[in-house]
Amino acid sequence: MHYVKKTSFMLAIIFNLLTGVTMAADYKQNPFTLTYNGAIKENIKGKVNIHPLTYKLNGIEIAANVYTPANYDPSKKYPAVVVAHPNGGVKEQVAGLYAQRLAEQGYITIASDAAYQGASGGQPRNVDKPANRVEDIHGMADFITHYAGxxxxxxxxxxxxxGGGYSLEAAKTDKRFHAIATLSMFNSGIVRKNGYLDSQIDTIQARLKQASDARAQEVAGGKVLYIADTIPTDEQVAKMPYDLYREGFEYYFKTHAHPNSTFKYTMSSLLDLMIFDATANMDLINQPLLMIAGDKADSLYMTLEAFQKAHNTQSKELFLIKNATHIQTYFIPEYVNQAMGKLTEFFEKTLAK
Structure with missing residues (x-):
């Protein structure tokens, strides 16, 4: 038995060395179930603290984490940043990492689970409609702007x-946001309609028929149908043609796994997703805009399109992280540090007193 355990451990080390994958913090070992390295394990006076809480948004209970900077004094005034998580993600993963790192720079930050997802309420589970995700961002702004300090x-x-695509959508009309940044932006609606890199254009009508039938079944009281309801095997993941999906499964189900994180979403959500385009009406964004992405990301085309269409802001910047893929900007220290350096510079300039 000891030999088997030792062999398995050594195989894991070899696998990590060969693939470059590093295991992050185990959520089970963190009292706040945070999955990222360097995560807060206890609130210490004079340090960055985390405050798990809930609030209501349109009758749904939203689970959120607020991070306060070192030596936080509620009688003082601090800039704040709302952080919107990726599709399938939860606040304990990359959104929490960047929220904590921004708090280290003196910001009060909030990362919440989307309604119907994670630890937030809403039925059926894992509805993934753009209007809901955008409303989540408005709701975080509602809450944090009344938070002490x-x-x-x-x-x-x-x-x-x-969350980057939905943040662009929210910022088009919500001028409470004085500066907008995205990291590895993903245009959810266009991808759900056309497929990643336009790989499913030929099946649009068939998938819409499936989504329509799924909605009819739901309202009739039948079983709720889901997309991506099963986890592929390692062999199936290895055969996927895109870095985003291969590395995404590694991140969400192995190195940074959290029980509230899932790729599945209701099939009926496609009725809303497939008519959504985060790059539409980009001329409505007049706030300063920073878009960050890895220059090796196969999702980079989405950031480039949105950036090109943002012609009504007097201040926009595209920052490419050399050699980084989409998922690698979530956790690899070198790339996170580069992103944080640019975010710090951007928010210091745009959210100055």
Whole structure:
């Protein structure tokens, strides 16, 4: 038995060395179930602290983490940043990492689980409609701007992956956000309609018929149908043609796994997703805009399209992280540090007193 355990351990080490994958913090070992390295394990006076809490948004209970900076004094005024998580992600993963790192720079930050997802309420589970995700971002702004110590006139927004696309959508009309940043932006609606890199254009109508039938079944009281309801084998993942999906499964189900994180979503959500485009009406964004992505990311085309269409802001910057793929910007220290360096510079300039 000891030999088997030792062999398995050594195989894991070899696998990590060969693939470059490093295991993050085990959520079971963290009292706040945070999965990222360097995560807060206890609130210490004078340090960055985490505050798990809930609030209501349109009758649904939203689970959130608020991070306060070192030596936080509620009688003072601080800039704040709303952080929107990726598709399938939860607040304990990459959104929490960047929220904590921004708090280390002196910001009050909030990362919540989307309604119907994670630890937030809402039935059926894992509805993934753009209107809901955008409303989640408005709701985080509602809550954090009334949090003790927050200067509502210095509110920023950071959206990651799918949360990046939804952040662009929210910022088009919500001018409480004075600066908008995205990391590895993912245009959820276009991908759900056309497929990743336009790989499913030929099946659009068939998938819409499936989604329509799924909705009819739901309203009739039948079983709720889901997309991506099964976890592929390692062999199936290895054969996937895109870095985003291969590395995404590694991140979400192995190195940074959290029980509330899942790729599945209701099939009926496609009725809303497939008519959503985060890059539409980009001219409505007049706030300063920073878009960050890895220059090796196969999702980079989404960031480039949105950036090109943002012609009505007087201040926009595209920052590419050399040699980084989409998922690697979530956890590899070298790439996270580069992203944080640019975010710190951006928010210091745009959210100044």
């Amino acid at each position: 927050v200067d509502a006139n210095r509110l920023g927004l950071l959206g990651i992956c799918g």
